Amino acid sequence: MGAPKVLYPVASLSNEEYPDHIPEFRQFEKDFNVVYKSFDQPFEDIKELFRTGDLNDVEAIWLTGAVIRLQYPFNDLIDYFPETLRVIALPWVGHDRIDGAQLRSRGIHLVNIGDAPSKDVADIALQLTLGTFRYTHFFERKLRESNGSIAKAREVIGGTDVDTKTREPLPPTDPKRKNYTKYVTVGGKALNSPAGKVAGIVGLGSIGKEIAIRLWAIGMEISYTKRTPLKDGELSGLPYKPTYFNSFEELIPHVDLLVLAVPHSSETTHLINKDTIKLFKRGARVVNIGRGSAIDEDVLLKALDDGTINSAGLDVFQNEPNIDPRFVNRHDVTILPHLGSFTEDNFRNSTLRTIENIRDVLVNGGQGIHLVN
């Protein structure tokens, strides 16, 4: 009997796809029988590989983007996995696309990387928060567009009008610009300090807690909602005292900034919708680093237009891998291409955790270090 077989699905057979620049991964390749298999083939063929082909004795699958981008639902494969399969390892956190219940019924462990990327994701939430308060992303772009003229980059400050098509703030020289304010605004939206304002975090799990400490450090008061409030033991170590709200609907009227840090589920779909949008304080900010499905984007865009929402910071979108073109030219959104935990450090950590998880199941007979509940 050879080393346990681990499937590493790839899009092509290019070695660009697997992390053999990490020494621990090279050791993993020695300890296990790692099979690189292109998944760019019809469902029937993949099915047969699992049933009668050379994947019929596979013991672990290291999931990759190649599987997520399949032309058929990954879950349709589960019935055809061989009896030998004991673990499916996600080198990331989100598992909403995978049918965990069905895997459990087959005795297959589903593992992810736990809280490894929490700090990195929270940094993106912080970046987006600062963007919504200070319009930094907008001024960064303006300074480049003005070829390095600070005066030109700042000339839109105080203006209240925007181009009705592009939603770009109008400069003083534009004949369509009618109004001016002494308030510190761009396109009619105020630039504010986050200090002293109230942040509401939806989902105070591992990522949410990392977000909370960051928002506390920039002077914000922390409120949150989640299924069960934090216990005394969890609260005692924190430098801030968060205020708990029983529901999303009770939380939002209190917040100047709402941060969505929830995974996708039926309960978190369209948390921001045409009814809940009415509950916001006028001029509140919204940040989403969880899943795009949490926001009805039509509702958000309308709220940005009418000033209900001052600005938004989005790392995730409803229709990824594309985003609604109405976001592209707006000055009152910060948009990022789902950067999440995209760092060299996290790539290394998530590789190491995936190795640990697979080793725990296949070698130690455990259920994986980071079993998905």
Place this chain on the structure above:
Amino acid sequence: MGAPKVLYPVASLSNEEYPDHIPEFRQFEKDFNVVYKSFDQPFEDIKELFRTGDLNDVEAIWLTGAVIRLQYPFNDLIDYFPETLRVIALPWVGHDRIDGAQLRSRGIHLVNIGDAPSKDVADIALQLTLGTFRYTHFFERKLRESNGSIAKAREVIGGTDVDTKTREPLPPTDPKRKNYTKYVTVGGKALNSPAGKVAGIVGLGSIGKEIAIRLWAIGMEISYTKRTPLKDGELSGLPYKPTYFNSFEELIPHVDLLVLAVPHSSETTHLINKDTIKLFKRGARVVNIGRGSAIDEDVLLKALDDGTINSAGLDVFQNEPNIDPRFVNRHDVTILPHLGSFTEDNFRNSTLRTIENIRDVLVNGGQGIHLVN
């Protein structure tokens, strides 16, 4: 004898220039004899206004940008100020352009707004820090340029080559792109987590301390240098324990991120120069929110090219109000148009503090609440 006369210099006589949208300022206009005077006139004429014109009994000057943009040095006016002048009030922090010693010798108090904008400026330092580690500014722009395609915005990841002219990272489709890496890079520069890395802050005053708590919250270790180390009393309230270094030269070899938070002075001019640049760890990051003069920009640009410095975040520049055009297209810098404390909240606070300062001197006979040392 009427109310004390306060000069409010303006560029034109448009009322757009003074903050009468703030109720406390309207009260100030009632309590004092506020004179709005255009400074857009020759030195000889301004001089005469102070000597024999209607400014010869002015008791306070509320400085404005109109004075800073004069065609002659503001300090040349000091000799001509009338004996009645008791206070010059800056509605901002930086006072390096004003000859405080000369004012003191004339018995004129120079006041600023103290630590009012510290949190806002520290937020910009934090934003720039996250930008240098995560290249968020670059990806924000890319997502817009790619008309909202997340895949297209991310295609440069892993590439090591940049266009030699624009310094833009080359996409995989570019025939000039030769190299690929499995590391998480853009244009050969690594994307990293700040967590666990060492930040060195130059100048741990009111702004520096606000920066420190923010960098601690994103998981960084805090080092610093300043003329005198923090006292035990100042340290006891902090959630982190900062490491003190005696000098800039001793600090920099230890840091993954250097944050410059120093005012302009002969001692802080070109702290980063052709000698000190050699002391950095390879791939360190640099953030400057103090004064542009602290960095020899030729040296920084070369260090960015050769990888000595991974990336830089700059809110201030050597040649404001313009910036070196070599920064404009680079992907490895985040550039902001000197946003500093540009918020509605700070504008209000600094107006209130300026009123307090002038009232303290003219009404209470004090030396101003926030006397510049």
